[in-house]
Amino acid sequence: MNTNDANANDANAKKDNQHLQDIEEKKGNSAQPEVITLLPFERRQERLITLARAQQAAKQSSADTPVADKPFSHETPTPPSFAARPLCDPSTRSMNDLLSFGIVVIDKPSGPSSHQTASYVKDILHLSRVGHAGTLDPKVTGVLPVGLGKGTRALHALLKAGKEYVCLMQLHGEVGDEQLAAAVSAFTGTITQLPPVRSAVRRRERQRTIYYLALLERSGPFVLFRVGCEAGTYIRKLVHDIGQHIGTGAHMRELRRTKAGPFNETTALCTLQDLKDAFVAWQEEGNEEPLRALIHPAETAVSHLACIVVNDEAIQRVSNGASIAAKHVYAFSSGLREGELVAVLTRNGDLLALARMTLDSSALQPASTATPSARAAQPEHVFAQPRRA
Numbered sequence: 001m002n003t004n005d006a007n008a009n010d011a012n013a014k015k016d017n018q019h020l021q022d023i024e025e026k027k028g029n030s031a032q033p034e035v036i037t038l039l040p041f042e043r044r045q046e047r048l049i050t051l052a053r054a055q056q057a058a059k060q061s062s063a064d065t066p067v068a069d070k071p072f073s074h075e076t077p078t079p080p081s082f083a084a085r086p087l088c089d090p091s092t093r094s095m096n097d098l099l100s101f102g103i104v105v106i107d108k109p110s111g112p113s114s115h116q117t118a119s120y121v122k123d124i125l126h127l128s129r130v131g132h133a134g135t136l137d138p139k140v141t142g143v144l145p146v147g148l149g150k151g152t153r154a155l156h157a158l159l160k161a162g163k164e165y166v167c168l169m170q171l172h173g174e175v176g177d178e179q180l181a182a183a184v185s186a187f188t189g190t191i192t193q194l195p196p197v198r199s200a201v202r203r204r205e206r207q208r209t210i211y212y213l214a215l216l217e218r219s220g221p222f223v224l225f226r227v228g229c230e231a232g233t234y235i236r237k238l239v240h241d242i243g244q245h246i247g248t249g250a251h252m253r254e255l256r257r258t259k260a261g262p263f264n265e266t267t268a269l270c271t272l273q274d275l276k277d278a279f280v281a282w283q284e285e286g287n288e289e290p291l292r293a294l295i296h297p298a299e300t301a302v303s304h305l306a307c308i309v310v311n312d313e314a315i316q317r318v319s320n321g322a323s324i325a326a327k328h329v330y331a332f333s334s335g336l337r338e339g340e341l342v343a344v345l346t347r348n349g350d351l352l353a354l355a356r357m358t359l360d361s362s363a364l365q366p367a368s369t370a371t372p373s374a375r376a377a378q379p380e381h382v383f384a385q386p387r388r389a
Helices: 003-027 041-061 095-100 114-125 151-158 177-186 235-246 272-285 298-302 312-319
Strands: 034-036 101-108 130-132 141-149 163-171 189-193 206-219 222-229 250-260 295-297 307-310 329-333 341-345 351-357 375-382
Touching: 095 101, 095 141, 095 295, 101 114, 101 151, 101 272, 101 298, 114 130, 114 141, 114 272, 130 151, 141 151, 141 298, 151 298, 151 351, 151 375, 163 235, 177 206, 177 235, 189 235, 222 235, 222 250, 235 250, 295 298, 298 341, 298 351, 307 312, 307 351, 312 351, 312 375, 341 375
Parallel strands: 034 329, 141 250, 307 341
Antiparallel strands: 101 141, 101 295, 130 141, 163 222, 163 250, 189 206, 206 222, 307 329, 341 351, 351 375
16 A cells, blocks of 8 residues: 555544544434435445444443433333344455355456356355346456345345446447547437347337446547446447447447446456355365455445444344334435435444335434334345344
8 A cells, every 4th residue: 555545544534533523522412313424335334333332332331321311312222132242344254154145246258148157156156046236248248246145135236226338339431530529428418228129128218327428549430438327228229329320320349347336347356267266265275365355245235325324223123124213213324315225234334124215314304393203214125134033
């Protein structure tokens, strides 16, 4: 790590620590949940753990303090079964836990289908269940998130997430640079697409958003560009439509996906051979570090979503699929909207569920008129296992 990176990390740490101190000073005896500003996954997890440890220390050091004088006094007593749980940073889970609730980001090769690639991962890691997020055509390469075990459920968070591709387009005639630039500009923003004849969806016009489209290189009729787009955008059709707009026609020569939600080419992207070598090192040599470096906690698959953090009393209820009451919300992201998909986390940073908001963040603020028992969110995909009596 260079000096600039170290200074940046120190600055981030100081900023987060100061923010936590400010939160505690502002909260005082308040019964209101904290508003979380979205941070990168690693810093968000560190922050949640810091909050949880501070809460645990406060409970231990102020057992004789009247409830009204304690911080976080909106919380009801913690059930013994959850109070006894050790603080858990998802990134420090055991290897077996990661294999049963993790994500590996494969650099899909040209040739096999996405399903075949996921099947290779299943065989390499000796798992009974895997799944992949999004489907890449056999000839397309690049980022393919594969869920391991229960981690397959977390992939639901990626279905509507934005994607990025690098594409090589071949023009069918002479096109000037200015004309090409104008065509690219015309296909930025909201566009209308008719899916190809050979597609897995019904052929009807759909609106999709192109977030950005940047020309990278050009050599005669060959044009290399980078495009960031809404999920469900057909890049092959986009290239065809650009060619039609110019008037010469065009087709896609090569395509590589470089981002899928929070995952990109720098987030421990690995080949199937890398994964195989790392697994063998763990099984035969007892060295888990190479494999640990390739498997992400399932929480990383939802790090691009807003979140709500629930108190310990709600954990068992959420595990059973029950709705989340406003009084059980310990902290939440700012700007939440009714109907928005959010990640539901424990104070330790563990992923409990994906839920749909039934209130917006203003209803969770101190000035809100919503009752404490009002339903804040409804779980749609639950990850925690319900505790049996």
